Amino acid sequence: MNILEKNIQALASGTNEPLALKLNDFLKNQKCTRFSLDENLNIFDLKNQVFMYNDVNQEIDYFKNAILEKTLRYPFVCIYGIGNALLLKSLISFYKHIFIFESEIELFILALSVIDLSEELSNGKIYLVDINEKKVNIQLSILFDQKDMFGWLSLYEMFINCSYYEKYFKELIEKSDNMAYDVINLVVRNLNPGSTIALMCYDNFIQNIPLILKSIPFQRIIQERKNQFENCIVVCAGPSLEKQIPLLKKYQENFVIFCADGAFSLLYKNDIIPDYILNLDLEEYPIEFFKNIDINKLEKTLFILAQSTHPSVVNFLKKNNISIVLDEDAIYKNLNLFDFGYLEVGTHVGHMCYTLALALGFKNIIIIGQDLAYNDKGNSHFGDFVLGKDVDLALNIPSLKTLAYGGVKEVLTHIGWDDYRKKLEILFVNNAQANFYNATEGGARIAFTKELSFKECCLKFANHKKKTLEIPKTLTSNRSNKLFKKSIEILKQDLHIINQTLEDAKILYNALEKILLNEDKLPLNFYYNVYKNIENFDSFLKNSSLNNRNLKGVLFFRDFELSKIIALKIQEEEKYLLLVIKVYKNWLILLMEKLNIQKESLEKII
CATH class of the missing domain: 3.90.1480 (sialyltransferase cstii, chain A)
Structure with missing residues (x-):
C-alpha cells in the first residue's frame, strides 16, 4: 500500500469519509491536469503558470514561524491550503488539532502522496476540510462541538499556507473564514454558563422517574x-x-x-x-x-x-x-x-x-x-395558538x-x-x-x-388507510418497583461522585487561594506543580460521569476564560501560570455552585 492509499484509508476510517470517496472517485476517473509536483516537492500551477513556492524550505519555515508566533499555547489552528503538506507536517507536534481548509481536489491528492499522515488523520489530530463538500457546514459543526474544542473557539483565526494561496484563492479564503465563524456562532451561542436550562432538565427528570417507570x-x-x-x-x-x-x-x-x-x-x-x-x-x-x-x-x-x-x-x-x-x-x-x-x-x-x-x-x-x-x-x-x-x-x-x-x-x-x-x-x-x-x-x-x-x-x-395499532402495555408493578430501587442505587453513586468532586474542588480552591494571597515569589517549579494539579482535576472531570450536558456551559466557560489568557501571548511562564491559577480558582466557584444544584435535585428523590 503506497502513501496515498494509506492516507485515503485513514480518511475513510471516519475522520472524513466523504473526502475519501471523492479522492478515490477522482483517481479512478481523472488525472491531475492543473497541478504537478516536481522533485523538490514544489507544486506547479499550470493554469496560472506559476510555482506555489519561490523556495520550498525557506517559505515553509517562514510561515511555520509566523503561525507559531501568533498561536503560542493554542490547542488548535486553522490553515487555508494544504500545499505540499510539509508545513502541516512541521506543525503537528504543536497542536492537539489542525484543520486544513482546501478547495482543490488535485492538491489534496498531491499532498497526500508525499507524506504519511495516516496516524494523525485516524486519531483526529488532523482534519482535512473540503470546502466544496455540500455538507461542509455540518462536518465543521460536529468537529467544532467536540469536548476538547468548543471551549477554545474564541481563539479561532484562519492562517494561510503560503503567499500563493493569498494571491490566487483570496475569495475562497474569505468564504471559508466566514463559514467557520458562522459555525462557531452556532456551536457556542447556547453555552451560557449562567443558563439554568440543563439543570432544569435534570431536576425535571429526577422528579419524573417514578412516572417514567x-x-x-x-x-x-x-x-x-x-x-x-x-x-x-x-x-x-x-x-x-x-x-x-x-x-x-x-x-x-x-x-x-x-x-x-x-x-x-x-x-x-x-x-x-x-x-x-x-x-x-x-x-x-x-x-x-x-x-x-x-x-x-x-x-x-x-x-x-x-x-x-x-x-x-x-x-x-x-x-x-x-x-x-x-x-x-x-x-x-x-x-x-x-x-x-x-x-x-x-x-x-x-x-x-x-x-x-x-x-x-x-x-x-x-x-x-x-x-x-x-x-x-x-x-x-397560527391564529388560534393558545399562547398567542x-x-x-x-x-x-x-x-x-x-x-x-x-x-x-x-x-x-x-x-x-x-x-x-x-x-x-x-x-x-x-x-x-x-x-x-x-x-x-x-x-x-x-x-x-x-x-x-x-x-x-x-x-x-395516500395509498390506503392506516391500520389501527394496539396501545403497548406498561410494566408490571413488581418490575417497575425493582427498576425504581435499581435507579435509586445508581443515583446514590452519582451523588457520591458529586460529593467527592465538591470536596476535591474545595481543597483545590483553598490551595489556589492561598497561593494567590502569598506575597512571596515562589519558584517556577512550584507553579508547574500547581498547574499539574489543575490538569489532574481537569482530567478527572473529563473522564467522570459528570462530563455531560449539565456541565457543558460550565466547562465552556472554563476554557473560554483560559483562552483570554492564551490570547495575550504571554512569554513569561511564571506570569502565565499565575493568571491561569487565578482564572481557575474563580471558575471553581461556578463549578461548585452548579454541582450543588445538581446535588439538591438528587437529594429530592434519594
Whole structure:
C-alpha cells in the first residue's frame, strides 16, 4: 500500500469519509491536469503558470514561524491550503488539532502522496476540510462541538499556507473564514454558563422517574410499531398550518400523524386526532394546550414526553396513554433503563417528532407548519395558538433575514429559529434512509428536504388507510418497583461522585487561594506543580460521569476564560501560570455552585 492509499484509508476510517470517496472517485476517473509536483516537492500551477513556492524550505519555515508566533499555547489552528503538506507536517507536534481548509481536489491528492499522515488523520489530530463538500457546514459543526474544542473557539483565526494561496484563492479564503465563524456562532451561542436550562432538565427528570417507570416503555412502542407504516405527517404550529387543515382532515386516515404539542388544539378543534402528540417543555404552560379535551377521543393516541417535560404536565396527562422517553445524553443513559429506550429529543419538539418518526422506520416524512419564520403579518404561530399568534415577538429575540421556502425570496426569522433550522438540516442529511418532504408552503427554506405542496404529497402517498395499532402495555408493578430501587442505587453513586468532586474542588480552591494571597515569589517549579494539579482535576472531570450536558456551559466557560489568557501571548511562564491559577480558582466557584444544584435535585428523590 503506497502513501496515498494509506492516507485515503485513514480518511475513510471516519475522520472524513466523504473526502475519501471523492479522492478515490477522482483517481479512478481523472488525472491531475492543473497541478504537478516536481522533485523538490514544489507544486506547479499550470493554469496560472506559476510555482506555489519561490523556495520550498525557506517559505515553509517562514510561515511555520509566523503561525507559531501568533498561536503560542493554542490547542488548535486553522490553515487555508494544504500545499505540499510539509508545513502541516512541521506543525503537528504543536497542536492537539489542525484543520486544513482546501478547495482543490488535485492538491489534496498531491499532498497526500508525499507524506504519511495516516496516524494523525485516524486519531483526529488532523482534519482535512473540503470546502466544496455540500455538507461542509455540518462536518465543521460536529468537529467544532467536540469536548476538547468548543471551549477554545474564541481563539479561532484562519492562517494561510503560503503567499500563493493569498494571491490566487483570496475569495475562497474569505468564504471559508466566514463559514467557520458562522459555525462557531452556532456551536457556542447556547453555552451560557449562567443558563439554568440543563439543570432544569435534570431536576425535571429526577422528579419524573417514578412516572417514567409507570408509563408505557418507549422500547415496547418501537418493538411493536417499527416498520408498520411508511408514510407520516409531522405537524408543527407555524402560521402556515391553518391553510393545511382541510387537506389534513381529509387524509388523516391515510397517514400516521405526529403532532407537536402546540399544534394540537387546532387539530382537535377540527376533529383531527393525531396518533402521537409530543412534548419536551421544561415549564408548565403546555398544560394550556390540553385543557377541555375529551380523553375518550384520544384512546388510541400516544403522548410521547421527554424525560425533561415539566412534572406538572406529566401529572396532567397521566390518565392518557403516555410514554416518557429518555434523551440519548450520557447523563440519562447512566441509569440503564433500556426498557424505556433512548431518543435524540433535541431542543425543539419538532426535532423530537422527526427522530421518533425515524426510530419507527418511516420512509416518507411530510412536514407541515414548520415555518421557522414570521409570516407577512408578523405572526409566529397560527391564529388560534393558545399562547398567542405573535408570542415570539414578545420574546425580543434578535431577528435576521433568511432564504424563503421556494428559494427565491427572503423571510424574517430570528436567531433561535435559524439555529434550530441548521440543527434540523444536520438531522436530515444524516438520515438519508428517509425522504423529508417540506410541504409547509411558507416560512424558511430547510436544506436537505424536498419541497412539494401538501396536496401533491397527499396524492402521492395516500395509498390506503392506516391500520389501527394496539396501545403497548406498561410494566408490571413488581418490575417497575425493582427498576425504581435499581435507579435509586445508581443515583446514590452519582451523588457520591458529586460529593467527592465538591470536596476535591474545595481543597483545590483553598490551595489556589492561598497561593494567590502569598506575597512571596515562589519558584517556577512550584507553579508547574500547581498547574499539574489543575490538569489532574481537569482530567478527572473529563473522564467522570459528570462530563455531560449539565456541565457543558460550565466547562465552556472554563476554557473560554483560559483562552483570554492564551490570547495575550504571554512569554513569561511564571506570569502565565499565575493568571491561569487565578482564572481557575474563580471558575471553581461556578463549578461548585452548579454541582450543588445538581446535588439538591438528587437529594429530592434519594
